[in-house]
Amino acid sequence: MGLSIQKVNKIYQSGGTEFHALNDINLEIEIGEICVILGPSGSGKSTLLNAIGGIDQVESGSIAINDWNVSSLKNKQLVTFRREMVGFVFQMHNLIPNLTVYENIELAANISEAPLKIDEMIKAVGLEGMADRFPRELSGGQQQRVSIARAIVRKPKLLLCDEPTGSLDSNTSKEILTLIKQVNRNYNTTILIITHNQAISQMADRVIKLKDGRIDSVSVNDTVYEPERIEW
Amino acid sequence: MTLWKKLFRTMLEKKGQYGSALLLVIISSMIFYSFTTTGANLIDNLDQFFQENNVEDAQLTVSKPIQDIQSLEDKFDVKIEERYSKDVSLDDNTTIRLLDATESINQYALIEGARLEKKNELLISPSFAKEHNMSIGDSITLEGKSFTIVGKMAIPDYVYPLKSVSGFITQPENFGAAVVNESAFEDWSGAQLYYSIMLNKQNQLALKSYINQSNEIIQWTNKHDNNRITFIRGDIQGIKQAGETLPIGLLAITIVIVMIFLWRLLKKEYVQIGTLYAIGYKKAEIICHYVSYSIIIAALGSTVGTILGWFLMQPLLDMFSVFYSLPVLTIKPYFIYVLASLSLPIIFFVPLTYFLVKRVLRTPPVVLMKGGELKTKVNILERKFNSKRFSFSTRFKVREVLRSIPRVTFLTIGVMFATLLILIGFVTNDSFNYLVNDNYQKVNQYNYEYLFNQIRTTEPESGQIAASASFEIENKDNQTVVITGLKPDNTAIQLSDLAGNSLSFDSVIVNKALADKIDIKQGDSLTIHNQLNNKTFTIKIDHIANSFLGDTIYMPLERYNQLNGYPEESYTKIYSKQKLNIESNLLLATTNTDSVIKAYNQLVKPLKYMVGGIALGASVIAVIIIYILISLLIDENSFKISLMKVIGYPDNSIRKLIIDFNLWFVLLGFLVGIPVTLSSMSAFLASITAKMNFSIPIKVEWINIIVSLVIILIAYFVSILLNQRKLKKISMHEAINRSTE
Numbered sequence: 011m012g013l014s015i016q017k018v019n020k021i022y023q024s025g026g027t028e029f030h031a032l033n034d035i036n037l038e039i040e041i042g043e044i045c046v047i048l049g050p051s052g053s054g055k056s057t058l059l060n061a062i063g064g065i066d067q068v069e070s071g072s073i074a075i076n077d078w079n080v081s082s083l084k085n086k087q088l089v090t091f092r093r094e095m096v097g098f099v100f101q102m103h104n105l106i107p108n109l110t111v112y113e114n115i116e117l118a119a120n121i122s123e124a125p126l127k128i129d130e131m132i133k134a135v136g137l138e139g140m141a142d143r144f145p146r147e148l149s150g151g152q153q154q155r156v157s158i159a160r161a162i163v164r165k166p167k168l169l170l171c172d173e174p175t176g177s178l179d180s181n182t183s184k185e186i187l188t189l190i191k192q193v194n195r196n197y198n199t200t201i202l203i204i205t206h207n208q209a210i211s212q213m214a215d216r217v218i219k220l221k222d223g224r225i226d227s228v229s230v231n232d233t234v235y236e237p238e239r240i241e242w
Numbered sequence: 243m244t245l246w247k248k249l250f251r252t253m254l255e256k257k258g259q260y261g262s263a264l265l266l267v268i269i270s271s272m273i274f275y276s277f278t279t280t281g282a283n284l285i286d287n288l289d290q291f292f293q294e295n296n297v298e299d300a301q302l303t304v305s306k307p308i309q310d311i312q313s314l315e316d317k318f319d320v321k322i323e324e325r326y327s328k329d330v331s332l333d334d335n336t337t338i339r340l341l342d343a344t345e346s347i348n349q350y351a352l353i354e355g356a357r358l359e360k361k362n363e364l365l366i367s368p369s370f371a372k373e374h375n376m377s378i379g380d381s382i383t384l385e386g387k388s389f390t391i392v393g394k395m396a397i398p399d400y401v402y403p404l405k406s407v408s409g410f411i412t413q414p415e416n417f418g419a420a421v422v423n424e425s426a427f428e429d430w431s432g433a434q435l436y437y438s439i440m441l442n443k444q445n446q447l448a449l450k451s452y453i454n455q456s457n458e459i460i461q462w463t464n465k466h467d468n469n470r471i472t473f474i475r476g477d478i479q480g481i482k483q484a485g486e487t488l489p490i491g492l493l494a495i496t497i498v499i500v501m502i503f504l505w506r507l508l509k510k511e512y513v514q515i516g517t518l519y520a521i522g523y524k525k526a527e528i529i530c531h532y533v534s535y536s537i538i539i540a541a542l543g544s545t546v547g548t549i550l551g552w553f554l555m556q557p558l559l560d561m562f563s564v565f566y567s568l569p570v571l572t573i574k575p576y577f578i579y580v581l582a583s584l585s586l587p588i589i590f591f592v593p594l595t596y597f598l599v600k601r602v603l604r605t606p607p608v609v610l611m612k613g614g615e616l617k618t619k620v621n622i623l624e625r626k627f628n629s630k631r632f633s634f635s636t637r638f639k640v641r642e643v644l645r646s647i648p649r650v651t652f653l654t655i656g657v658m659f660a661t662l663l664i665l666i667g668f669v670t671n672d673s674f675n676y677l678v679n680d681n682y683q684k685v686n687q688y689n690y691e692y693l694f695n696q697i698r699t700t701e702p703e704s705g706q707i708a709a710s711a712s713f714e715i716e717n718k719d720n721q722t723v724v725i726t727g728l729k730p731d732n733t734a735i736q737l738s739d740l741a742g743n744s745l746s747f748d749s750v751i752v753n754k755a756l757a758d759k760i761d762i763k764q765g766d767s768l769t770i771h772n773q774l775n776n777k778t779f780t781i782k783i784d785h786i787a788n789s790f791l792g793d794t795i796y797m798p799l800e801r802y803n804q805l806n807g808y809p810e811e812s813y814t815k816i817y818s819k820q821k822l823n824i825e826s827n828l829l830l831a832t833t834n835t836d837s838v839i840k841a842y843n844q845l846v847k848p849l850k851y852m853v854g855g856i857a858l859g860a861s862v863i864a865v866i867i868i869y870i871l872i873s874l875l876i877d878e879n880s881f882k883i884s885l886m887k888v889i890g891y892p893d894n895s896i897r898k899l900i901i902d903f904n905l906w907f908v909l910l911g912f913l914v915g916i917p918v919t920l921s922s923m924s925a926f927l928a929s930i931t932a933k934m935n936f937s938i939p940i941k942v943e944w945i946n947i948i949v950s951l952v953i954i955l956i957a958y959f960v961s962i963l964l965n966q967r968k969l970k971k972i973s974m975h976e977a978i979n980r981s982t983e
């Protein structure tokens with residue numbers, strides 16, 4: 011059980027040439043872990059995350075999460091998989107501008123069988139009293155909190171974060187990471203975080219380094235720090 | 243140069259959208275050019291024909307032949323010519339009217355073949371020849387005498403070959419005109435003699451009373467009351483008017499579409515525009531670049547459309563000239579219309595797009611470089627709307643609508659226009675059907691109407707007597723009207739008021755056609771002038787009848803005779819259910835209602851195809867408009883759609899939330915379209931029939947409204963289907979990679 015990735019290859023065709031974005035990736039991640047993915051730009055981090063989340067499909071190999079064999083799912087099943095299993099948090103600005111905070115979260119809750127209470131979610135991410143605001147009336151950090159609330163309102167087993175603090179200052183980043191840590195603790199959610207910030211790996215149970223589409227190294231941290239205590 | 247490459251690349255990327263806009267311009271230019279030019283050519287040919295061949299100003303029938311034509315002409319400065327006419331039956335249902343070849347008034351024009359030379363030669367009207375498979379060289383036998391058809395002709399007083407001057411439907415399979423030499427009439431008895439006159443207005447009254455001193459005018463028909471002469475002009479005017487207004491509506495819609503394209507393009511390219519500035523492009527060059535998009539669509543569309551219009555004009559012209567028995571003397575391309583057709587789209591497009599681009603470029607380059615103002619503003623309505631009473635999907639959809647009010651408004655207007663186009667055909671069809679099949683039949687309960695050429699006093703063997711003549715109404719632009727005197731117990735004609743109560747003939751009744759035209763109400767009084775004997779009298783209107791054919795007033799026969807100074811119990815008309823044996827030399831005209839209705843149904847057969855054709859064209863336009871708008875909607879919402887896909891919405895739930903609510907606006911457009919069509923058609927038909935002696939009540943059958951609705955719905959679903967792939971193709975990466983909407 012957990013997340014198991016075996017011999018995964020992802021090849022992009024562009025202009026007649028093939029590009030190996032993921033090359034024979036093997037990876038095991040356990041339920042409830044926080045896992046940080048590091049690597050230079052273009053090393054395949056986002057590609058890997060999208061494949062795990064069922065946004066992209068891979069050429070060969072298998073990706074399995076709990077009972078789901080993601081790599082063999084057809085389009086319709088992938089939709090169901092994303093709906094039942096995955097929450098996404100991206101870098102920035104991916105709230106729908108003409109929906110209020112409440113409604114942005116509701117957008118995700120709406121297609122879930124038993125979502126968490128939206129008002130409680132808003133409280134939990136520290137946005138009490140802002141339910142009726144529109145995204146442009148929020149700061150970057152506050153917007154990212156809404157994203158997280160939207161991602162976890164359906165109690166996903168897997169929370170995939172692609173550079174969640176990429177455009178935030180260090181204090182705000184810490185607050186967001188603390189929130190993510192809380193999610194992990196409260197719901198036992200498995201969390202994958204892509205980052206360019208080496209320091210963030212201090213809060214991870216497992217740290218994966220990618221390079222040129224291959225796994226460069228996997229290490230398990232002995233001491234895991236609370237996000238507030240990370241040294242930047 | 244590089245900018246041009248970019249322009250074509252952008253257009254090719256969105257070929258569905260730009261192609262559709264182009265198609266709309268082509269269609270509108272094609273309709274504009276072909277219809278206006280056909281109309282103008284027909285009218286010009288008609289005018290030229292009337293002038294060169296001396297169309298009469300009036301025709302009159304008198305009780306005894308006029309002896310001293312020459313002295314009358316001199317005395318009143320008019321031209322008078324004798325006209326012989328004789329109706330000969332070819333078979334039970336077919337009558338051919340022989341007219342003599344005149345020398346000065348109503349000269350015939352040869353369309354094909356040779357001019358008349360011998361006594362046994364004959365020229366025939368083309369529509370009749372076509373209907374009866376007659377060709378030049380054939381011979382036909384008329385009352386025992388053999389004639390050779392030597393050619394086809396047109397005569398000014400029969401361009402619209404009606405059997406009676408007050409008829410309204412030509413029936414080429416039942417009736418046609420032919421011209422023979424005057425000498426052919428010498429061997430015949432029973433030819434009618436009447437007189438064609440070209441006069442100047444001032445002398446009309448004097449001339450009439452002079453003739454009445456020694457003779458008696460039985461009938462006097464002015465040119466503008468002669469449907470054979472006037473009808474065709476109204477018809478053509480209608481074609482021309484439709485050809486002018488419809489394309490302009492279409493162009494207006496297209497320009498809005500193109501503006502939306504450009505607006506979107508500009509927004510997407512803020513950064514590029516800012517960069518172009520930074521590289522050193524001048525404002526004018528950038529404006530020129532973006533305006534080029536609309537210039538290309540306008541110029542290409544209008545050129546192709548005008549060329550196609552030219553090719554469409556020829557068959558249209560052929561069709562109408564046969565239909566009207568009109569010689570096509572010259573075909574002109576009408577450079578003014580070529581110019582209008584070519585430049586109208588550009589005149590429409592360029593200034594508007596210029597202002598649009600200019601407005602956008604008012605934003606300083608630095609702001610542009612940063613991507614301009616993000617489209618994250620919410621308007622007041624969106625802000626005000628915040629009710630948790632509704633379900634999420636309802637709230638979501640309401641927000642979508644509030645966010646895109648201009649687009650849904652435009653969608654509504656577009657569908658309304660398409661509905662108008664579809665319904666025009668149906669309304670025309672249903673209105674004429676009502677007029678003839680319903681109204682005409684209900685009002686005219688007789689089968690035969692015999693009009694005598696003399697006032698009669700001897701009681702007829704059978705049938706119901708009546709009297710009627712043409713009068714002028716004073717102070718109402720001298721509107722002419724037929725007044726029919728009926729016995730109070732008459733049953734040949736049945737009238738009801740607008741509420742449906744039947745009316746009896748002991749009162750003065752005005753029909754709706756006339757009441758609308760001169761704008762009178764129940765209780766008003768009219769001063770009537772008798773054109774034949776110059777008597778004037780006043781009558782009060784007791785009722786208005788629900789009847790539309792002919793501008794007619796009905797009154798008791800006794801009072802009619804008394805007011806006009808005619809003998810008591812005299813009459814000029816007999817209505818009968820059965821065919822009567824009346825000597826034809828006593829009669830001016832015979833009308834058989836069955837053949838009128840049959841002729842009408844014959845006439846509307848091609849109309850049905852036309853209605854179908856118009857509906858088809860309109861639904862194509864509807865598909866294009868709805869397709870473009872839905873396609874734009876998907877483009878504009880691609881970020882949202884992408885994000886929803888990531889979150890786990892399947893494609894059809896996304897469609898339900900983002901696209902399907904448009905159906906309500908399609909339905910709204912349709913509903914608004916119905917009254918808009920009815921009122922604009924009623925104005926349109928009123929303007930056409932203003933100079934004719936009937937009006938057309940606007941009617942549309944429920945079934946045809948439903949058919950139109952189905953067509954609109956099909957257009958909507960086809961557009962959705964065409965856009966389905968576009969929705970599918972939106973990648974989830976868009977939500978991930980794009981940082982701004």
Ligand SMILES: Nc1ncnc2c1ncn2[C@@H]1O[C@H](COP(=O)(O)OP(=O)(O)OP(=O)(O)O)[C@@H](O)[C@H]1O
Pocket residue numbers: 022023024029031049050051052053054055056057058
């Ligand atoms: N659609 C595509 N077509 C072709 N190549 C692609 C495509 N998407 C990604 N790539 C390539 O695959 C490689 C991996 O991309 P990926 O987005 O996974 O990198 P990354 O590690 O997330 O980089 P960054 O840290 O900059 O986000 C890159 O070299 C990229 O150019």
Ligand SMILES: [Mg+2]
Pocket residue numbers: 055056057172
């Ligand atoms: Mg990345």
